[in-house]
Amino acid sequence: MIMNSWSNIEISTPDSEIIKINDLEKRLGELPESVKRIRELITRFEVCHFKYKQHLKKIKDSITELHPNVDPTKIGVNHIQHGEHVINTDTTGKSLIGQQYIWALKEWLNEDRESEAPDKYDKELGQLIRKWLGNKSPDKVHLVKLLLARLTWDWTSYEKLLHGGEFKDIEYQASRMDICHYAFPNNLDLLLQGIGQLKAVEGKEFEGCGLFNAEIQEYLEKEFVDMNNTLKSFQVNSRLSQNDLIRTWLMLCLAKTIKENIKILTPINGIGN
Secondary structure, three states, rough: OOOOOOOOOOOOOOHHHHHHHHHHHHHOOOHHHHHHHHHHHOOOOOOOOOHHHHHHHHHHHHHHHHOOOHHHHOOOOOOOOHHHHHOOOOOOHHHHHHHHHHHHHHHHHHHOOOOOOOOOOHHHHHHHHHHHHHHOOHHHHHHHHHHHHHOOOOHHHHHHHOOHHHHHHHHOOOOOOOEEOOOOOOHHHHHHHHHHHHOOOOOOHHHOOOOOOOOHHHHHHHHHHHHHHHHHHHHHHOOOOHHHHHHHHHHHHHHHHHHHHHOOOOOOOOOOO
């Protein structure tokens, strides 16, 4: 489990905190499946997700109860990667918005094809996107196809469409685009205008996957401080039960995940520090 559990953070060198957290995991022995599923929820936590507060609460409740409040296998079942039918089951409205953009982009790519637009297609959005993208060119077509592959999680096509070169900055911004981002669809609107001009969105105007705004940073910094204080109290108590040791390990994993995602410099309290 250690090999993949840190896939949602980026570190460039061996990290002493991760080494200690992993050592604690080893000392815990074989973990129940319920605990492994909680660890998977932590791995799936994204600070840029529009529901990050709800996700964090569910993870914290799961740690307290030592039972996952969410089935990890059900995460993302209403994402547009699964096809148009998800717009009928998604209650957030994000999938329908995402599907509107997919319909419009496909229409721009296939403007000569005669087909009836779906009932829920937003024709005004389609007209706006055609205005942003302008006339076709080989480079624009390539970038739109790359963006479509990213939005629908078609990773095989996505890898084939990555060219780099002159438009590598636009390709990079397309790679950071998803419907679950807190800035969607505003960030997608900016990217489409950029593709139309064959120019990447400049500076801080672009908000893509992995980024966070001031509100998210403030909220998660407070959460980190609260968790760190709890971990400090655990550290003082030398007679923790096995379940409390597991809770400590899970909280360490969550605190480290938040710390690295929003670049907190404060050391983490905990067993072994």
